[in-house]
Amino acid sequence: MKIRSATLGLFLVSLVITISFLTGCGQNKSADTSAPPDNNAVSEGSSPINGAALTPAEAQETIGEQTTKVIEAIRDQDWKAIAAFVHPETGVRFSPYAHIDTAKDVVLKPDQLEKQFKDPAKLTWGTHDGSGEPIMLSFAQYAEKFIYPHDYAQAETTGYNQVIGKGNTLDNSREPGIYADAIMVEYHFNGFDPKVDGMDWGSLRLFYQQREGVWYLTGVVHDQWTI
Known part of the structure; x- marks a missing residue:
């Protein structure tokens, strides 16, 4: 027993x-076969924002502080500071008039801006309105004539996603592949000489596009009355 x-x-x-x-x-076994966390999953709220669809108030709230820093850096010719706001891969495009030429307009990367501004070598930036002659200028000369010919940091009017100055040049900035999804900030002066009845108006437009959740300066467009 x-x-x-x-x-x-x-x-x-x-x-x-x-x-x-x-x-x-x-x-x-149950623990091992559970689904691993998807680190690449994108939440509904993280999709890129269509900046062009924002109201003026929404656009100002989104980019107002940043664009103030950019326009003041342009005023001060501080291209090193501006480079921090430019996408490291796509760079920033410079257009002398409202019609953007994606094939010919000059595009500079962040690490090129300060160096190019100090370089006296002339680049072709497009063609002059009226004459059709090439715009052959150094970056510093171009900035003086086609970026900051007026004190836009103290502009009479600033528009967010609002086109203020309108001339004869076709503005194609909102076409697909250009700045269709960008926030546009326009710094505008109505004119300077009363004798010409506003035909000497001037605008500087800055375009910001979102990349990986960050708004980058991707376009600098000069506009004025054209023939």
Whole structure:
């Protein structure tokens, strides 16, 4: 009887150990087969924002502080500071008039801006309105004539996603592949000489596009009355 009792006891102990082992394996298996976290998943609220669809008030709230820093840096000719607001890969495009030429307009990357501004070498920036002659200027000369010919940091009017100055040149900035999804900030002067009845108006438009959740300066467009 003692032998049978001992044998039975050993059997029960073995049974308990076996059941515990199988239960543990089942739990581990369940944990191992659970779906891993998707680190690349994009939440509904993280999709790129169509800046052009924002109201003027929304656009100002989104980019107002940043564009103030940019326009003041342009005023101060601080292209090193401006470079921090430009996308490192796509760069920023410079257009001498409202019609953007994606094939010919000059595009500079952040690490080129300060160096190019100090370089006296002339680049072709487009063609002059009226004459059709090439705009052959150094970056510093171009900036003086086609970026900051007026004190736009103290502009009479600033518009967010609102075109203020309108001339004869076709404005294609909102076409697909250009700045269709950008926030546009326009710094505008109505004119300077009363004798010409506003035909000497001037505008500087800055375009900001969102890349990976960050708004970058991607376009600098000069506009004025054209023939």
